[in-house]
Protein backbone atom coordinates (compact mmCIF):
# COMPACT_ATOMS: atom_id res chain seq x y z
CA UNK A 355 0.00 0.00 0.00
CA UNK A 356 1.05 3.58 -0.53
CA UNK A 357 0.36 6.81 1.36
CA UNK A 358 0.79 10.27 -0.16
CA UNK A 359 2.33 12.43 2.57
CA UNK A 360 3.01 16.18 2.40
CA UNK A 361 6.18 15.83 0.32
CA UNK A 362 6.73 12.13 -0.44
CA UNK A 363 4.99 8.80 -0.97
CA UNK A 364 5.61 6.09 1.65
CA UNK A 365 4.95 2.42 0.94
CA UNK A 366 3.77 0.20 3.78
CA UNK A 367 2.31 -3.18 4.66
CA UNK A 368 -0.61 -3.51 7.05
CA UNK A 369 -2.23 -6.60 8.51
CA UNK A 370 -4.27 -7.75 11.48
CA UNK A 371 -6.59 -5.84 13.75
CA UNK A 372 -6.61 -4.43 17.26
CA UNK A 373 -3.99 -2.29 18.89
CA UNK A 374 -1.82 -0.54 16.25
CA UNK A 375 1.84 -1.61 16.20
CA UNK A 376 4.14 0.42 13.94
CA UNK A 377 7.35 -1.44 13.09
CA UNK A 378 10.37 0.56 11.86
CA UNK A 379 13.07 -1.26 9.91
CA UNK A 380 16.85 -0.87 10.24
CA UNK A 381 19.62 0.31 7.91
CA UNK A 382 20.04 -0.35 5.00
CA UNK A 383 16.93 -2.51 4.91
CA UNK A 384 13.23 -2.18 4.15
CA UNK A 385 9.83 -3.28 5.38
CA UNK A 386 10.28 -6.85 4.15
CA UNK A 387 12.48 -7.44 7.20
CA UNK A 388 9.23 -7.50 9.22
CA UNK A 389 7.58 -10.19 7.05
CA UNK A 390 7.30 -12.79 9.87
CA UNK A 391 5.66 -10.23 12.15
CA UNK A 392 3.34 -8.88 9.42
CA UNK A 393 2.24 -12.47 8.79
CA UNK A 394 2.14 -13.86 12.32
CA UNK A 395 1.19 -11.10 14.76
CA UNK A 396 -2.17 -10.43 13.11
CA UNK A 397 -4.15 -11.82 16.06
CA UNK A 398 -2.24 -9.63 18.52
CA UNK A 399 -2.13 -6.26 16.74
CA UNK A 400 -2.82 -4.20 13.67
CA UNK A 401 0.71 -4.36 12.30
CA UNK A 402 1.92 -1.45 10.13
CA UNK A 403 5.35 -1.77 8.54
CA UNK A 404 6.46 1.15 6.34
CA UNK A 405 9.48 1.63 4.12
CA UNK A 406 11.20 4.71 5.50
CA UNK A 407 11.99 7.42 2.95
CA UNK A 408 14.92 6.27 0.85
CA UNK A 409 14.04 2.58 1.21
CA UNK A 410 12.10 -0.15 -0.54
CA UNK A 411 9.20 1.26 -2.53
CA UNK A 412 9.05 4.65 -0.80
CA UNK A 413 10.31 7.84 -2.43
CA UNK A 414 14.02 8.47 -2.00
CA UNK A 415 14.62 12.23 -2.20
CA UNK A 416 18.24 13.35 -2.60
CA UNK A 417 18.47 15.59 0.45
CA UNK A 418 19.81 15.35 4.00
CA UNK A 419 17.79 13.03 6.26
CA UNK A 420 17.51 13.19 10.05
CA UNK A 421 15.99 10.84 12.60
CA UNK A 422 13.50 13.63 13.36
CA UNK A 423 12.45 13.85 9.70
CA UNK A 424 12.07 10.07 9.52
CA UNK A 425 9.93 10.12 12.68
CA UNK A 426 7.80 12.99 11.34
CA UNK A 427 7.13 11.00 8.15
CA UNK A 428 5.70 8.26 10.36
CA UNK A 429 3.39 10.67 12.16
CA UNK A 430 2.12 11.76 8.76
CA UNK A 431 1.57 8.11 7.88
CA UNK A 432 -0.45 7.55 11.07
CA UNK A 433 -2.49 10.65 10.25
CA UNK A 434 -3.10 9.32 6.74
CA UNK A 435 -4.31 6.04 8.27
CA UNK A 436 -6.64 7.95 10.60
CA UNK A 437 -4.81 6.68 13.68
CA UNK A 438 -5.11 9.51 16.16
CA UNK A 439 -4.88 7.25 19.22
CA UNK A 440 -1.51 6.34 20.78
CA UNK A 441 0.20 3.42 19.02
CA UNK A 442 2.96 1.02 20.00
CA UNK A 443 6.15 2.02 18.18
CA UNK A 444 8.76 -0.68 17.57
CA UNK A 445 12.10 -0.09 15.92
CA UNK A 446 15.11 -2.29 15.20
CA UNK A 447 18.58 -0.77 15.25
CA UNK A 448 18.29 2.45 13.19
CA UNK A 449 14.55 1.92 13.54
CA UNK A 450 15.13 2.19 17.29
CA UNK A 451 16.89 5.54 16.82
CA UNK A 452 13.81 6.68 14.88
CA UNK A 453 11.48 5.26 17.57
CA UNK A 454 13.29 7.31 20.23
CA UNK A 455 13.06 10.41 18.01
CA UNK A 456 9.35 9.68 17.59
CA UNK A 457 8.95 9.49 21.36
CA UNK A 458 10.91 12.73 21.88
CA UNK A 459 8.80 14.63 19.36
CA UNK A 460 5.37 12.99 19.56
CA UNK A 461 5.09 11.51 23.04
CA UNK A 462 1.30 11.76 23.11
CA UNK A 463 1.09 9.44 20.08
CA UNK A 464 3.05 6.66 21.84
CA UNK A 465 1.31 3.89 23.84
CA UNK A 466 4.51 1.88 24.34
CA UNK A 467 7.90 1.26 22.76
CA UNK A 468 9.77 -1.77 21.49
CA UNK A 469 13.51 -1.12 21.25
CA UNK A 470 15.09 -4.00 19.34
CA UNK A 471 18.83 -4.43 18.70
CA UNK A 472 19.45 -0.75 19.24
CA UNK A 473 21.23 1.72 21.50
CA UNK A 474 20.27 5.02 23.12
CA UNK A 475 23.61 6.79 22.82
CA UNK A 476 24.86 8.93 19.93
CA UNK A 477 27.75 7.95 17.64
CA UNK A 478 31.24 8.32 19.09
CA UNK A 479 33.72 10.48 17.14
CA UNK A 480 35.14 7.27 15.63
CA UNK A 481 31.61 6.13 14.77
CA UNK A 482 30.89 9.45 13.03
CA UNK A 483 34.11 9.12 11.02
CA UNK A 484 33.02 5.61 9.98
CA UNK A 485 29.70 7.01 8.71
CA UNK A 486 31.66 9.44 6.49
CA UNK A 487 33.84 6.58 5.22
CA UNK A 488 30.74 4.50 4.45
CA UNK A 489 29.23 7.45 2.53
CA UNK A 490 32.41 7.69 0.44
CA UNK A 491 32.34 3.92 -0.18
CA UNK A 492 28.68 4.04 -1.27
CA UNK A 493 29.34 6.96 -3.64
CA UNK A 494 32.48 5.42 -5.13
CA UNK A 495 31.64 1.71 -5.26
CA UNK A 496 27.86 1.63 -4.98
CA UNK A 497 25.40 0.23 -2.46
CA UNK A 498 26.47 -3.36 -3.23
CA UNK A 499 29.81 -2.58 -1.55
CA UNK A 500 27.96 -1.46 1.59
CA UNK A 501 25.91 -4.68 1.51
CA UNK A 502 29.08 -6.78 1.19
CA UNK A 503 30.78 -4.97 4.06
CA UNK A 504 27.80 -5.34 6.40
CA UNK A 505 26.51 -8.80 5.56
CA UNK A 506 29.00 -10.84 7.67
CA UNK A 507 27.89 -9.09 10.88
CA UNK A 508 24.13 -8.88 10.43
CA UNK A 509 23.27 -12.39 11.64
CA UNK A 510 24.51 -14.74 14.35
CA UNK A 511 27.39 -16.91 13.07
CA UNK A 512 25.25 -20.07 13.14
CA UNK A 513 22.38 -18.43 11.22
CA UNK A 514 24.59 -18.18 8.12
CA UNK A 515 24.92 -21.98 8.26
CA UNK A 516 21.34 -22.86 9.15
CA UNK A 517 19.55 -20.20 7.02
CA UNK A 518 21.57 -19.35 3.89
CA UNK A 519 18.26 -18.20 2.34
CA UNK A 520 18.01 -15.51 4.99
CA UNK A 521 21.50 -14.23 4.26
CA UNK A 522 20.53 -14.10 0.58
CA UNK A 523 17.33 -12.16 1.28
CA UNK A 524 19.29 -9.79 3.46
CA UNK A 525 21.91 -9.09 0.81
CA UNK A 526 19.18 -8.31 -1.74
CA UNK A 527 17.41 -6.03 0.71
CA UNK A 528 20.60 -4.11 1.38
CA UNK A 529 21.85 -3.95 -2.22
CA UNK A 530 18.41 -2.77 -3.45
CA UNK A 531 18.38 0.26 -1.14
CA UNK A 532 18.64 3.46 -3.21
CA UNK A 533 21.93 5.34 -2.90
CA UNK A 534 20.02 8.42 -1.70
CA UNK A 535 18.59 6.37 1.16
CA UNK A 536 21.98 4.99 2.19
CA UNK A 537 23.59 8.44 2.15
CA UNK A 538 20.58 9.98 3.90
CA UNK A 539 20.56 7.34 6.66
CA UNK A 540 24.30 7.57 7.27
CA UNK A 541 23.99 11.33 7.83
CA UNK A 542 20.91 10.86 10.03
CA UNK A 543 22.63 8.24 12.19
CA UNK A 544 25.88 10.24 12.42
CA UNK A 545 24.06 13.37 13.57
CA UNK A 546 21.42 11.79 15.81
CA UNK A 547 21.21 13.14 19.35
CA UNK A 548 22.11 11.15 22.44
CA UNK A 549 18.86 9.77 23.91
CA UNK A 550 20.40 8.34 27.08
CA UNK A 551 18.98 11.06 29.33
CA UNK A 552 15.57 10.70 27.73
CA UNK A 553 15.21 7.11 28.95
CA UNK A 554 14.67 7.90 32.64
CA UNK A 555 11.57 9.96 31.80
CA UNK A 556 9.84 7.37 29.60
CA UNK A 557 6.98 6.21 31.82
CA UNK A 558 5.22 4.30 29.03
CA UNK A 559 5.92 0.54 28.90
CA UNK A 560 9.03 -0.43 26.94
CA UNK A 561 10.21 -3.81 25.68
CA UNK A 562 13.98 -3.90 25.23
CA UNK A 563 14.81 -6.92 23.10
CA UNK A 564 18.19 -7.99 21.71
CA UNK A 565 19.89 -10.99 20.15
CA UNK A 566 22.42 -12.57 22.48
CA UNK A 567 24.83 -12.93 19.55
CA UNK A 568 24.46 -9.49 18.02
CA UNK A 569 27.80 -8.67 16.38
CA UNK A 570 26.86 -5.09 15.40
CA UNK A 571 25.40 -3.71 18.63
CA UNK A 572 26.40 -5.71 21.73
CA UNK A 573 23.69 -6.95 24.13
CA UNK A 574 25.31 -4.83 26.85
CA UNK A 575 23.67 -1.83 25.13
CA UNK A 576 20.25 -3.38 25.78
CA UNK A 577 21.16 -3.98 29.42
CA UNK A 578 22.31 -0.36 29.79
CA UNK A 579 19.11 0.94 28.19
CA UNK A 580 16.93 -1.31 30.36
CA UNK A 581 18.72 -0.17 33.54
CA UNK A 582 17.68 3.44 32.89
CA UNK A 583 14.04 2.81 31.97
CA UNK A 584 11.48 3.01 34.82
CA UNK A 585 8.85 0.75 33.20
CA UNK A 586 10.61 -1.80 31.01
CA UNK A 587 11.01 -5.48 30.32
CA UNK A 588 14.28 -6.96 28.99
CA UNK A 589 14.45 -9.98 26.68
CA UNK A 590 17.77 -11.38 25.44
CA UNK A 591 17.04 -13.87 22.66
CA UNK A 592 19.40 -16.87 22.33
CA UNK A 593 20.78 -18.00 18.95
CA UNK A 594 20.01 -14.63 17.40
CA UNK A 595 22.21 -11.88 16.02
CA UNK A 596 21.35 -8.34 14.92
CA UNK A 597 18.23 -9.31 12.96
CA UNK A 598 16.67 -11.28 15.77
CA UNK A 599 13.09 -10.92 14.49
CA UNK A 600 14.09 -12.78 11.30
CA UNK A 601 16.49 -15.22 12.92
CA UNK A 602 14.22 -16.28 15.80
CA UNK A 603 10.76 -15.06 14.75
CA UNK A 604 8.85 -17.31 17.15
CA UNK A 605 10.81 -16.16 20.19
CA UNK A 606 10.61 -12.53 19.05
CA UNK A 607 6.85 -12.71 18.44
CA UNK A 608 6.25 -14.45 21.77
CA UNK A 609 8.00 -11.59 23.60
CA UNK A 610 5.99 -9.00 21.65
CA UNK A 611 2.71 -10.79 22.41
CA UNK A 612 3.50 -10.95 26.13
CA UNK A 613 4.49 -7.28 26.07
CA UNK A 614 1.32 -6.18 24.26
CA UNK A 615 -0.84 -8.06 26.77
CA UNK A 616 0.95 -6.46 29.72
CA UNK A 617 -0.69 -3.02 29.46
Ligand code: MLT
Nearest residue numbers: 380381446447448449543
Ligand atom coordinates in the same frame (compact mmCIF):
# COMPACT_ATOMS: atom_id res chain seq x y z
C1 MLT B 1 21.15 -0.81 11.63
O1 MLT B 1 21.20 -2.04 11.64
O2 MLT B 1 20.07 -0.19 11.53
C2 MLT B 1 22.44 -0.04 11.67
O3 MLT B 1 23.51 -0.89 11.40
C3 MLT B 1 22.64 0.68 12.95
C4 MLT B 1 23.89 1.50 12.98
O4 MLT B 1 24.68 1.47 12.03
O5 MLT B 1 24.09 2.23 13.98
